[in-house]
Amino acid sequence: MVTITGYEVHDIRFPTSKQKDGSDAMNLDPDYSAAYVILQTDAGLEGHGLTFTCGRGNEVVCCAIEALAPKLVNKTLDELTADMFATSRVLTGDSQLRWIGPEKGAIHLATGAVNNAIWDLWAKAEKKPMWKLVADMSPEQLVECIDFRYITDVLTKEQAIDMLRKNEPAKKQRIEEMKDTGYPAYVTSIGWLGYSDEKVKQRCADAVAQGWTHFKQKVGGNLEQDIHRARLIREVVGYDAKLMMDANQVWDVPQAIEWMEKLLEFKPLWIEEPTSPDDILGHAAIRKALYPRTGVATGEMIQNRILFKQLFQAKAIDFCQVDACRVGGMSEVLAILLMAAKFGVPVCPHSGGVGLCEYTQHISFIDYIVVSASLENNLLEYADHLHEHFEDPCVVRKGRYMLPSAPGYSITMKRESIEAFEFPKGKMHQQNVH
Amino acid sequence: MVTITGYEVHDIRFPTSKQKDGSDAMNLDPDYSAAYVILQTDAGLEGHGLTFTCGRGNEVVCCAIEALAPKLVNKTLDELTADMFATSRVLTGDSQLRWIGPEKGAIHLATGAVNNAIWDLWAKAEKKPMWKLVADMSPEQLVECIDFRYITDVLTKEQAIDMLRKNEPAKKQRIEEMKDTGYPAYVTSIGWLGYSDEKVKQRCADAVAQGWTHFKQKVGGNLEQDIHRARLIREVVGYDAKLMMDANQVWDVPQAIEWMEKLLEFKPLWIEEPTSPDDILGHAAIRKALYPRTGVATGEMIQNRILFKQLFQAKAIDFCQVDACRVGGMSEVLAILLMAAKFGVPVCPHSGGVGLCEYTQHISFIDYIVVSASLENNLLEYADHLHEHFEDPCVVRKGRYMLPSAPGYSITMKRESIEAFEFPKGKMHQQNVH
Known part of the structure; x- marks a missing residue:
């Protein structure tokens, strides 16, 4: 039995703009960054998830993660994964939070990080790489993880099962x-x-x-x-x-x-x-x-x-x-x-x-x-x-x-990297003031 | 000459959910809220703007306003309003911030509040209600305020001038x-x-x-x-x-x-x-x-x-x-x-x-x-x-x-309301713990 006991949110930024890595016609000077969440449990396992951003604004996504992550605390992994559809709705369907989306922008980028952290935790608990956790599901199990809201005009659950x-x-x-x-x-x-x-x-x-x-x-x-x-x-x-x-x-x-x-x-x-x-x-x-x-x-x-x-x-x-x-x-x-x-x-x-x-x-x-x-x-x-x-x-x-x-889900970042690149207090930002 | 010297951001929430005001099939229990910005100037004038939200998540929009508002500090109202197109691009075109939109979700709700605060300040400086500031513009002046990016396939600046x-x-x-x-x-x-x-x-x-x-x-x-x-x-x-x-x-x-x-x-x-x-x-x-x-x-x-x-x-x-x-x-x-x-x-x-x-x-x-x-x-x-x-x-x-x-722009909230409903520290939230 794995219970989520708490969470950490980290604003992690890599000063990539210095080498013009990632530069294009719209993104002139990205600092590759991650709004990073760790779901802590009582079982020695952690669920990790991140959303990628380009630097400024990463703090807004972190703020949105702070609005979502508390919904998972004190839940067991079993109850979350027994109905992944309902679990994803917990994140996307909050009747007040959805106003600042719905399902778009900062709140949805945050949803991506938190939802992935649950999947990561689930795969780790099952001792499987993410792809195998999904590959081992029956078609019926897989579609039960999906929110078909707003897409039933092109794909129903039954059609998805047939395809799989x-x-x-x-x-x-x-x-x-x-x-x-x-x-x-x-x-x-x-x-x-x-x-x-x-x-x-x-x-x-x-x-x-x-x-x-x-x-x-x-x-x-x-x-x-x-x-x-x-x-x-x-x-x-x-x-x-x-x-x-x-x-x-x-x-x-x-x-x-x-x-x-x-x-x-x-x-x-x-x-x-x-x-x-x-x-x-x-x-x-x-x-x-x-x-x-x-x-x-x-x-x-x-x-x-x-x-x-x-x-x-x-x-x-x-x-x-x-x-x-x-x-x-x-x-x-x-x-x-x-x-x-x-x-x-x-x-x-x-x-x-x-x-x-x-x-x-x-x-x-x-x-x-x-x-x-x-x-x-x-x-x-x-x-x-x-x-x-x-x-x-x-x-x-x-x-x-x-x-x-x-x-x-292969997304667990090394602790020393999280600490070194935490913005603005990590040591890599102290050395490289920008 | 009016110069923007600073700004205030307020997370203002009214506990409307108690009376079920605003309840509908999706928004079960909104607490009508405002992510509120005040542009301070050296001329005794203030520019006010807000974005409406339903309660939770208002802090995320406030966080996004904090990312945008500093771009206006030390600018004169004249330089901002002389090219309102460029001014709106300052808010929507930041090469890093646009990743968390672009032009959608929390960052765009924040843009709405800040952009409106500039218009409010401009109208107050001109001593005109908002509608009259626009009504007094020539067609050429009006279209110069607009970002036609991504809409020129249906409306060009020239066509807009003809219409006006x-x-x-x-x-x-x-x-x-x-x-x-x-x-x-x-x-x-x-x-x-x-x-x-x-x-x-x-x-x-x-x-x-x-x-x-x-x-x-x-x-x-x-x-x-x-x-x-x-x-x-x-x-x-x-x-x-x-x-x-x-x-x-x-x-x-x-x-x-x-x-x-x-x-x-x-x-x-x-x-x-x-x-x-x-x-x-x-x-x-x-x-x-x-x-x-x-x-x-x-x-x-x-x-x-x-x-x-x-x-x-x-x-x-x-x-x-x-x-x-x-x-x-x-x-x-x-x-x-x-x-x-x-x-x-x-x-x-x-x-x-x-x-x-x-x-x-x-x-x-x-x-x-x-x-x-x-x-x-x-x-x-x-x-x-x-x-x-x-x-x-x-x-x-x-x-x-x-x-x-x-x-x-008629959006200036009374100081006593801002203070009383500031979340979570305003006195109306102390009385009404929810």
């Missing part, structure tokens, strides 16, 4: 396959907008040498520079490799179409975040204008399952880049994976930042093993930053994520 | 008309879900006696009870009066259609918030099924201009219920009014709560005098709660809002 049941027979086979081959990835950290040409060239050459075949370029700052850099990357990686482009929301709809017309000669696989993440109809218009010359991708700022539902309904995207903690944690991610599979849209989770690769590897393994059973056009993002701060960091070899085996 | 120019000749005439007649309103506070039948009956009878002709009923808890209550209200107010229904997001799309089919016999003018505020395509489907037997209304939780744009594009709503502070303050409200006018959708702002009537009267007067120049199907919501806490409360006579004349 079809994948049951070959599940073990796909697990073995993943153990052998890992999950295909692409690398983002070659092309940050703030990097010099030389640095990009070197990083591309290194990545090719390491076996990477998919590369992402940041665009949208300046058209001539985008063309110059696309040419430079193609020179190093060739045209057998796949090149993705990412505009990080800088364009209006007509501008997105116009700008991309000029970049199509470099054969981008997709244009990511061409406009506001809130603009479903805008993405649909952009896709209509550019398809099939390139695809449309978005997701890292898509706030919840209701927006994803509409992106699918409107045929607005070719790639679903769900984030692990912007939406309400694993509970909501499962709903999104199911809808993506139903609409035949490949899931390529948003990753990078701090801790996102650790999270999303489980999402992609669950998607392949349990939900979509497809690897056609699926790719998981990878960026090689800040993994050293985690107890059980993701392992990537030759452009593929290896199947994790340690219990939990 | 057409309304110039009769502007003075409409001001005189409003001085004489006021702006038509409807009353919500007759039908809270938690009220008894007797209380609803009495409130309806009182409202009829006071001259009200439009009434709003909360629905969605229980179909039989909804039918019972609709019948009861119709018995008191008759069928010449207009009855609106409000489900506060409790339904999924198919359920909304099914449920409303059973309530159409009571001739509702609209069904408000039939489903998730994020579901543009869902609202469009519901409207398609029910129109013209009833209309669809939403807006109080519509997060920003980009969602409104799509509601208009998708022909999803018949009434635009923009909120004064959920979106990014008057700067963003102006963009939404212009789009609504372009698509011919009447603006019926969300009001009630605490301070919302004080805000929205200016919005409706601006809409009529400057933007839409229409009163066809326009109605401003009214609820008779908590007005006594404001220095310059709205004045409603015979079901119509009177044109305000005091300088500012």
Whole structure:
């Protein structure tokens, strides 16, 4: 019997803006940060969860976690996991708190961290990696974890069970396959907008040498520079490799179409975040204008399952880049994976930042093993930053994520990192005043 | 010369849940609250702004205000108002803070309060009520206050100028008309879900006696009870009066259609918030099924201009219920009014709560005098709660809002109310521990 006895909230910030890691046309100077929650128990186990942010504002998400976490204190893990649907509703359905969402912005980012901490605790208690906790569920058990509110017009519980049941027979086979081959990835950290040409060239050459075949370029700052850099990357990686482009929301709809017309000669696989993440109809218009010359991708700022539902309904995207903690944690991610599979849209989770690769590897393994059973056009993002701060960091070899085996959601940060990077009092902020 | 020298942030909560004021199918027990900001200046003037919330979570919005307000300190009012577009971008465009939105949830609710405080200060400095500050602008001046990012596919600056120019000749005439007649309103506070039948009956009878002709009923808890209550209200107010229904997001799309089919016999003018505020395509489907037997209304939780744009594009709503502070303050409200006018959708702002009537009267007067120049199907919501806490409360006579004349945005709360209801340390919370 495991009872949650309390919680810790930590505002953790890494001063990444100094190296321009993560810089793009919209995010000029991110300090990769985590609004971090630890669920303490009486059983020597802890549940860890975080939400990734870009620095300023991390304290707002921490404040929102403080509003949610007390709801779990004195609950047993058994009562929380016996009805994960009800547990996720405890976090999203507070009749007063929902006013500041609902299910969006700071309160939903906080929900993501707290919901994931419950899943992490559950997986640790079961001594299973997160992906296996889900893979071992029956279709009926899995759908009981999901809140179908506002999505029953495209997916009912019964339809979800039918979909999952079809994948049951070959599940073990796909697990073995993943153990052998890992999950295909692409690398983002070659092309940050703030990097010099030389640095990009070197990083591309290194990545090719390491076996990477998919590369992402940041665009949208300046058209001539985008063309110059696309040419430079193609020179190093060739045209057998796949090149993705990412505009990080800088364009209006007509501008997105116009700008991309000029970049199509470099054969981008997709244009990511061409406009506001809130603009479903805008993405649909952009896709209509550019398809099939390139695809449309978005997701890292898509706030919840209701927006994803509409992106699918409107045929607005070719790639679903769900984030692990912007939406309400694993509970909501499962709903999104199911809808993506139903609409035949490949899931390529948003990753990078701090801790996102650790999270999303489980999402992609669950998607392949349990939900979509497809690897056609699926790719998981990878960026090689800040993994050293985690107890059980993701392992990537030759452009593929290896199947994790340690219990939990792989998101437990080392105690010394939590302490050193706690903002503003941690020692790394004392040394590096910024 | 007015310079902003500092700011105060107050977490103000009124324990309204005790009387079930404001209760509906989703908001069971709101404590009407305000995340409140005061911009202090060196000129004896203060800029006031608030965002309405339902209680818990108000502290998260206050935390977000603390992240935004420092950006204004040491700025002069002249430099802020000389380029209100740039000023609103200072609040919405911070390259790190936008991660926890962008332009949604707690950070955008905070933006609403801070942006409105700037407008309030500006109007006070000009010694004009808010509506007149805007009404006195030329079309060119007005559009320079607006951020057209992400809406140029439906409305450009040039198109907005053309629209406004057409309304110039009769502007003075409409001001005189409003001085004489006021702006038509409807009353919500007759039908809270938690009220008894007797209380609803009495409130309806009182409202009829006071001259009200439009009434709003909360629905969605229980179909039989909804039918019972609709019948009861119709018995008191008759069928010449207009009855609106409000489900506060409790339904999924198919359920909304099914449920409303059973309530159409009571001739509702609209069904408000039939489903998730994020579901543009869902609202469009519901409207398609029910129109013209009833209309669809939403807006109080519509997060920003980009969602409104799509509601208009998708022909999803018949009434635009923009909120004064959920979106990014008057700067963003102006963009939404212009789009609504372009698509011919009447603006019926969300009001009630605490301070919302004080805000929205200016919005409706601006809409009529400057933007839409229409009163066809326009109605401003009214609820008779908590007005006594404001220095310059709205004045409603015979079901119509009177044109305000005091300088500012009418949102300045009395100092003694701020102090008494400050959470948790104000004396009203000491007496009423909850």
